[in-house]
Amino acid sequence: MTLWKHPVFAIIQSALCISGVVSVSSRDENQQKCADVNTESLGIANATVWFSEFIEAGTNLTFPDNHLSCSRPSVLVSKDLCRVALQVETSEESRISLEAWLPAKWNKRFLSTGNGGWGGCIQYEDLEYTSSLGFATVGANNGHNGTSGESFLNAPEVVKDFAWRSVHTGVVVGKQITKTFYARNFTKSYYLGCSTGGRQGMKSVQSFPGDFDGVVVGAPALAFNRLNGWSAHFYGLTGTPDSDTFVPVNLWTTIVHDDILRRCDELDGYKDGIIEDVTLCNYRPESLICTPGQNSSTCLTGKQADTVRKVFEPLYGENGTFVYPRMQPGSELTGAAVVSYAGTPFSSDWYKYAVHNDASWDPATVGVEDYALASKLNPGDIETFNGDLSEFRDNGGKLLHYHGQEDAIITSENSPWYYNHVSRTMELPSSELDSFYRFFRISGLAHCTGGSGAGFIGQKSQANAGTKPEQNVLMAMVDWVENGKAPDTILGTAVVPGSASGSSGIGKVAFKRRHCRYPYRNVYSGEGDATDPDTWKCI
Numbered sequence: 001m002t003l004w005k006h007p008v009f010a011i012i013q014s015a016l017c018i019s020g021v022v023s024v025s026s027r028d029e030n031q032q033k034c035a036d037v038n039t040e041s042l043g044i045a046n047a048t049v050w051f052s053e054f055i056e057a058g059t060n061l062t063f064p065d066n067h068l069s070c071s072r073p074s075v076l077v078s079k080d081l082c083r084v085a086l087q088v089e090t091s092e093e094s095r096i097s098l099e100a101w102l103p104a105k106w107n108k109r110f111l112s113t114g115n116g117g118w119g120g121c122i123q124y125e126d127l128e129y130t131s132s133l134g135f136a137t138v139g140a141n142n143g144h145n146g147t148s149g150e151s152f153l154n155a156p157e158v159v160k161d162f163a164w165r166s167v168h169t170g171v172v173v174g175k176q177i178t179k180t181f182y183a184r185n186f187t188k189s190y191y192l193g194c195s196t197g198g199r200q201g202m203k204s205v206q207s208f209p210g211d212f213d214g215v216v217v218g219a220p221a222l223a224f225n226r227l228n229g230w231s232a233h234f235y236g237l238t239g240t241p242d243s244d245t246f247v248p249v250n251l252w253t254t255i256v257h258d259d260i261l262r263r264c265d266e267l268d269g270y271k272d273g274i275i276e277d278v279t280l281c282n283y284r285p286e287s288l289i290c291t292p293g294q295n296s297s298t299c300l301t302g303k304q305a306d307t308v309r310k311v312f313e314p315l316y317g318e319n320g321t322f323v324y325p326r327m328q329p330g331s332e333l334t335g336a337a338v339v340s341y342a343g344t345p346f347s348s349d350w351y352k353y354a355v356h357n358d359a360s361w362d363p364a365t366v367g368v369e370d371y372a373l374a375s376k377l378n379p380g381d382i383e384t385f386n387g388d389l390s391e392f393r394d395n396g397g398k399l400l401h402y403h404g405q406e407d408a409i410i411t412s413e414n415s416p417w418y419y420n421h422v423s424r425t426m427e428l429p430s431s432e433l434d435s436f437y438r439f440f441r442i443s444g445l446a447h448c449t450g451g452s453g454a455g456f457i458g459q460k461s462q463a464n465a466g467t468k469p470e471q472n473v474l475m476a477m478v479d480w481v482e483n484g485k486a487p488d489t490i491l492g493t494a495v496v497p498g499s500a501s502g503s504s505g506i507g508k509v510a511f512k513r514r515h516c517r518y519p520y521r522n523v524y525s526g527e528g529d530a531t532d533p534d535t536w537k538c539i
């Protein structure tokens with residue numbers, strides 16, 4: 001008899017269960033338990049188990065079957081877990097690939113991850129992150145493989161998977177797997193996702209209010225049909241790189257960005273290259289127009305200034321109707337800015353393959369009729385802009401929403417737009433919304449990760465500076481759901497670029513800053529070391 005099977009240890013183990021973590025016996029037993037998982041043992045409708053394998057901590061797991069465009073060749077698994085891979089039929093014409101990562105040391109919680117972009121990729125790094133924290137975690141491929149929207153062509157069922165069914169199916173199936181595998185129920189259910197993943201979480205809150213107790217969403221792709229019109233419209237503003245309206249990337253990242261900071265950085269009381277409240281920045285590019293004889297790499301032509309001005313204006317559609325909020329100023333440095341302003345069609349797959357259902361549709365022609373058509377068709381019911389969250393609230397659900405203020409892929413101004421829409425729809429001021437919905441503006445954070453400020457808030461493994469609730473959005477959510485302690489601020493960490501060493505350790509801490517929940521904004525008190533979070537306050 002091994003020590004672990006000794007009765008004394010059984011008592012210690014059940015004591016451990018009571019203390020919060022279910023540690024199911026020895027590695028050998030876990031291995032056996034994992035090997036026993038199969039289609040029949042699970043007995044879930046439409047679900048076929050491909051394989052189930054025990055992964056030891058320290059394994060460099062590779063994904064040879066994964067679509068190349070997913071660029072996720074491997075992940076280092078840090079805790080013992082059982083990896084179950086399945087296929088689940090979602091209709092006669094569609095199916096999802098789903099994985100459940102079931103940690104040997106389970107914290108009795110269930111969690112679903114989301115996707116990104118056109119999203120036909122299981123986000124293995126997220127599965128690793130949350131399963132290493134003890135969550136029984138699922139992730140799906142969103143109904144298709146690879147990062148293109150081509151799979152939507154003539155495939156309404158695949159569109160439906162992408163819009164909502166992949167995540168919801170993953171939750172229904174994942175909860176069953178969790179209960180069967182551990183032979184007991186989970187305590188609470190969570191969601192963590194950003195970008196498309198942010199939209200998926202919001203969709204769940206709006207349409208499947210019973211799926212989660214706690215939902216953490218970042219940079220959500222809200223009002224998806226309109227967002228994609230907004231994304232596609234930049235090409236029409238910039239023109240191709242050889243046109244006179246085009247602003248070369250180096251002008252964006254030097255003179256335009258510098259001028260924006262000159263005018264808006266100190267609105268928060270401190271000059272550090274980070275704008276705390278971008279909604280206060282009403283930028284005027286005309287002061288950059290060239291004087292006679294000025295070197296053209298240090299100024300703008302009138303046409304270029306016009307392009308810059310229009311980039312920072314909201315998008316309007318037919319008859320002057322509002323379509324989407326403006327790009328926030330200040331995000332010019334991130335690589336993403338280059339994507340929106342690069343003079344090539346950006347993010348046109350939705351209109352091409354789902355709205356027009358026509359691979360030959362020319363994204364250069366995008367205009368007001370397309371925005372209206374997309375909203376009217378709303379393929380797969382993807383819009384995700386319902387402002388009534390009362391069912392979610394009445395179920396006891398909590399929603400933590402964050403958005404980086406240097407996001408150049410999905411403008412951060414869509415988030416207060418939605419938050420205020422919820423406030424008006426439910427007729428609740430912030431003091432009331434606070435009981436179940438809190439929105440945090442993360443200064444210096446680009447799209448989900450990256451950026452110039454304190455953007456490590458535990459939203460991803462590569463942006464995790466620690467698991468204390470005050471500094472980690474996921475653990476803050478657990479504290480809110482399970483202990484009733486709602487976060488008032490999120491403590492972000494900024495890391496010296498390039499200082500991360502190896503896979504462990506986040507790198508050298510540059511400074512920390514507390515991010516405020518909307519509608520509060522962060523200002524420097526004017527006294528003391530600004531790298532000390534206590535010198536800032538939410539007003």
Ligand SMILES: *[C@@H]1O[C@H](CO)[C@@H](O)[C@H](O)[C@H]1NC(C)=O
Pocket residue numbers: 060061062073074076503
């Ligand atoms: C894991 O394996 C892949 C493929 O062999 C390799 O490229 C990668 O560097 C390895 N990762 C680690 C952390 O060792």
Ligand SMILES: *[C@@H]1O[C@H](CO)[C@@H](O)[C@H](O)[C@H]1NC(C)=O
Pocket residue numbers: 045046089090091092169
């Ligand atoms: C199972 O698949 C069928 C189509 O093949 C579908 O109609 C049905 O909704 C699916 N059931 C579940 C529980 O997903």
Ligand SMILES: *[C@@H]1O[C@H](CO)[C@@H](O)[C@H](O)[C@H]1NC(C)=O
Pocket residue numbers: 065066095097143144145
């Ligand atoms: C996605 O890729 C997996 C693994 O190669 C494959 O089994 C599955 O059928 C693919 N799914 C779709 C919808 O093509």
Ligand SMILES: *[C@@H]1O[C@H](CO)[C@@H](O)[C@H](O)[C@H]1NC(C)=O
Pocket residue numbers: 185186187188189
């Ligand atoms: C399992 O736990 C969840 C979350 O607490 C709860 O909603 C559900 O009713 C439980 N199911 C059973 C069968 O006890």
Ligand SMILES: *[C@@H]1O[C@H](CO)[C@@H](O)[C@H](O)[C@H]1NC(C)=O
Pocket residue numbers: 295296297298
């Ligand atoms: C214009 O400015 C750029 C960047 O400062 C410099 O490299 C270039 O030599 C200048 N051209 C002229 C004609 O002065």
Ligand SMILES: *[C@@H]1O[C@H](CO)[C@@H](O)[C@H](O)[C@H]1NC(C)=O
Pocket residue numbers: 317318319321372
């Ligand atoms: C714009 O106005 C025209 C004419 O009144 C109307 O037919 C059309 O539906 C309107 N479009 C939108 C998006 O409101």
